[in-house]
Amino acid sequence: MDHEKALPPDEKTTIPHPSVETQAEYGNNTEWREQEDFMTRNGLNLRSFQRRPRDGQLTVLDKSMKTRHLHMIAIGGSIGAGFFVGSGNALQQGGPASLFIDFSIMGIMIFNVVYALGELAVLYPVSGGFYTYSTRFIDPSWGFAMGWNYVFQWAIVLPLELLVAGFTVQYWDGAKSTNVAVFITVFWVFIIFINVWGTLGYAEEEFWSSCLKLGATIVFMIIALILVLGGGPSNGMYSEYWGARTWYDPGAFNNGFKGFCSVFVTAAFSFSGTELVGLAAAETKNPLKSLPGAIRQVFWRITLFYILGLTFVGLLVPYDNPNLLGSSTDANTSPFVIAGRNAGLTGFDSFMNVIILVSVVSIGVSGVYGGSRTLTALADQGYAPKMFTYMDRAGRPLASVGFILMWGPLAYMNLAAAGAEVFDWFVALSGLAALFTWGSICLAHIRFRKAWAYHGHTLDEIPFKAAGGVYGSWLGLIIIFIVLCAQFYTAVSPLDLPPGKKTGTAEDFFASYLALFVVAAFWLVGYFWKRTGWLRTAQMDVDTGRRELDWDYINKERAEAATWPTWKRLMHRIF
Numbered sequence: 001m002d003h004e005k006a007l008p009p010d011e012k013t014t015i016p017h018p019s020v021e022t023q024a025e026y027g028n029n030t031e032w033r034e035q036e037d038f039m040t041r042n043g044l045n046l047r048s049f050q051r052r053p054r055d056g057q058l059t060v061l062d063k064s065m066k067t068r069h070l071h072m073i074a075i076g077g078s079i080g081a082g083f084f085v086g087s088g089n090a091l092q093q094g095g096p097a098s099l100f101i102d103f104s105i106m107g108i109m110i111f112n113v114v115y116a117l118g119e120l121a122v123l124y125p126v127s128g129g130f131y132t133y134s135t136r137f138i139d140p141s142w143g144f145a146m147g148w149n150y151v152f153q154w155a156i157v158l159p160l161e162l163l164v165a166g167f168t169v170q171y172w173d174g175a176k177s178t179n180v181a182v183f184i185t186v187f188w189v190f191i192i193f194i195n196v197w198g199t200l201g202y203a204e205e206e207f208w209s210s211c212l213k214l215g216a217t218i219v220f221m222i223i224a225l226i227l228v229l230g231g232g233p234s235n236g237m238y239s240e241y242w243g244a245r246t247w248y249d250p251g252a253f254n255n256g257f258k259g260f261c262s263v264f265v266t267a268a269f270s271f272s273g274t275e276l277v278g279l280a281a282a283e284t285k286n287p288l289k290s291l292p293g294a295i296r297q298v299f300w301r302i303t304l305f306y307i308l309g310l311t312f313v314g315l316l317v318p319y320d321n322p323n324l325l326g327s328s329t330d331a332n333t334s335p336f337v338i339a340g341r342n343a344g345l346t347g348f349d350s351f352m353n354v355i356i357l358v359s360v361v362s363i364g365v366s367g368v369y370g371g372s373r374t375l376t377a378l379a380d381q382g383y384a385p386k387m388f389t390y391m392d393r394a395g396r397p398l399a400s401v402g403f404i405l406m407w408g409p410l411a412y413m414n415l416a417a418a419g420a421e422v423f424d425w426f427v428a429l430s431g432l433a434a435l436f437t438w439g440s441i442c443l444a445h446i447r448f449r450k451a452w453a454y455h456g457h458t459l460d461e462i463p464f465k466a467a468g469g470v471y472g473s474w475l476g477l478i479i480i481f482i483v484l485c486a487q488f489y490t491a492v493s494p495l496d497l498p499p500g501k502k503t504g505t506a507e508d509f510f511a512s513y514l515a516l517f518v519v520a521a522f523w524l525v526g527y528f529w530k531r532t533g534w535l536r537t538a539q540m541d542v543d544t545g546r547r548e549l550d551w552d553y554i555n556k557e558r559a560e561a562a563t564w565p566t567w568k569r570l571m572h573r574i575f
Contacts, residue, residue: 040393051390067290069203070277075297076210078273079217079305080363081164082266084356087310088317088333090266092324093495094259096314097252102263103270103310107302109479110271112472113438116445117278118295122288122464125547130278131374131437132381133444136541137451139534144526146440147378149519153433154371155404156426157272159411161364162187166411168357171337172350181412188408191364195372195405198396202369209362216355217309220336224312227343236344238316246318254319255495261486262495265432265512268483270306272434273363274298275441276370288547292464313339372400383526425511432487432515439480442473451540463554487512 040047091099120133131150135143166183169175175183194201232238253259277294316339317324323338334356340348376397379388390399410426449470452462459465466472491512494504510517527533561569 047393051392066203067293069207070290070294071297072207072210072214073203073277073294075301076213076305078271078276078363078366079210079213079301080270080273080359081161081356082270082272083305083309084336084352084359085164085334086266086269087313088324088335088338090263091314091317091319091335092321093255093266094263095250095252095254095319096247096311098254098260098263099310099314100307102260102267103306105479106264106267106271106483107306109438109476109483110274111298111302112466112468112476113441114274114277114295114298115466115468116473116476117275117441118291119462119464119466120441120445120448121278122291123462123546130275130441132377133448134440135381137444137447137535138440140530140532141523141526142440144378144383144530145519145522146437147374147383148522149433149515150374150437151371151378151404152518153272153430153437154367154374155407156410156430158191158364158367158371158404158407159409159413160426160430161360161367162191162408162411163414165357165360165364168353168360171353179415181415184411187361187364188405188411190361191368191408192405194365195368195396195401198394202365205365206362209358213305213355213359213362216352217305220352221308221312223343223345223348224316224339227339228312228315233344237342242316244315246315250318250320258490258493258495262490264483264486265490268432268434269430272430273366273370274301275437276366279370279373288463288553295464316342368401368404371404372397375400375403425514429514429518432484432513433518435480435484436515436519439477442476442480445473446470446477447535447537447540448542451537451542454537454540455542457542484516 087099090102094102117130121130124133124136131143131147133143134146162184163180165187166180169183170178170180194205197204226232227238228242230238230241232242255262277291277298313335317335321335321338324333324335334352336352336356337349340352375384375388376391378384379386379400388397388400388403390397392398445466468475491509492503494508494512497504
């Protein structure tokens with residue numbers, strides 16, 4: 001689709017913009033879906049697997065996701081192994097102060113990223129992939145790279161989460177004699193089953209698992225507060241006032257500045273998936289009303305789950321606890337489980353282990369969802385084989401879903417001695433890849449605002465504005481650059497080097513910084529394929545495909561907000 005603006009001859013461009021759902025096409029899709037019976041719409045019969053009739057050039061996804069689904073995806077959707085298990089490794093490497101500071105910095109960054117994404121998603125309803133904002137406002141070649149980077153980020157996360165799920169079950173003595181491959185297979189089949197239900201299956205699974213994660217985290221923090229104050233059982237460590245003693249003995253920091261830098265990549269991996277709320281918005285009936293409220297929930301996820309939860313973890317578990325030195329995929333190394341075990345709370349460690357299991361499987365489902373929708377969008381734009389545009393009568397992109405699910409069996413590699421090493425590379429790749437995605441969202445927002453002003457528009461024409469505006473996106477971009485520098489430092493000089501040695505091996509470097517070269521390779525392929533480069537401001541079309549907005553609804557909300565006191569307006573803008 002070619003939406004070319006009238007430009008001077010030297011600025012003429014034929015860059016295609018992403019497919020955007022107009023109101024007419026949206027209405028036609030709704031009318032077509034209403035003609036299908038309940039079983040077909042929800043993917044419960046063989047007819048639902050047939051290719052859906054296609055009117056026009058759009059690959060339109062299902063619209064069955066509700067506002068409650070979107071809100072819970074925003075507040076708890078991406079809480080998984082990185083938070084519950086990976087935080088133990090981060091605590092061991094950097095200490096409780098590094099854990100608190102690094103996750104706080106990453107929280108500030110992701111807050112601005114999600115708000116920037118929300119502003120773009122409300123204005124431009126793109127089906128299946130926010131990489132398209134990079135294509136539209138930065139560089140089509142970079143958009144190609146970001147799209148494929150995001151697909152492979154989730155394709156790699158799927159086997160990782162399956163492996164963590166398998167090891168999590170083996171926490172219990174009755175499961176230790178069973179080969180972990182059995183549990184990997186069981187959870188892989190479960191994820192396939194959830195995805196057969198399509199968008200509604202993903203949404204319902206995320207809603208209930210997020211409710212469980214939210215409730216469990218609140219329970220943990222209440223119990224943790226009691227333990228810190230010395231209210232634990234007499235048979236545990238916290239039967240007397242505990243306070244912040246772990247910040248003094250063994251200390252607040254571990255491994256100095258290098259340890260501080262090493263925590264960033266774990267934090268990045270933990271926050272991966274937060275941007276899925278923007279992707280899911282394309283599959284709701286009215287993103288204009290549901291998305292802004294969901295975006296505001298991200299603040300609570302950052303403060304409640306990450307900052308406050310990990311602060312209690314740092315208060316209860318010392319960084320030199322020997323259990324933290326295990327594998328990063330083993331639930332025994334989770335500081336949440338360790339805290340319950342040290343407290344002498346019978347069954348609490350098992351309870352947290354169940355929550356970890358639910359969280360890990362939830363992220364696996366999210367990985368299939370996010371990767372498949374992005375791959376479908378890539379195919380719809382000619383950036384991937386056309387076979388991935390296959391959409392069945394239930395609104396499921398079956399070919400794309402199948403492609404992501406095929407990566408699941410890579411989890412079995414970790415069972416072989418040589419496979420474990422390869423798998424560690426995959427972990428490093430997935431953690432760093434998210435930073436490029438977030439940086440692209442911030443840069444696309446900055447460039448959009450510049451083009452928006454260039455073409456004569458005002459900020460009042462933007463229905464939902466990012467809380468920090470352009471400055472917030474610049475701050476997010478700067479933090480991402482700093483984190484990439486910190487990761488480069490630890491890649492060149494990793495932890496646990498032999499005495500007298502200041503730099504690691506080439507293998508250490510590439511294992512930590514592989515994502516950079518993967519993204520660069522994708523960009524080169526996109527550049528030589530599409531032969532396009534950095535877009536100038538005049539080339540960016542901000543008008544084509546804009547959502548048809550209900551300005552009566554928007555102006556009514558703004559008029560009501562104008563009557564509020566300053567503090568209430570500020571609270572509403574952020575929360």
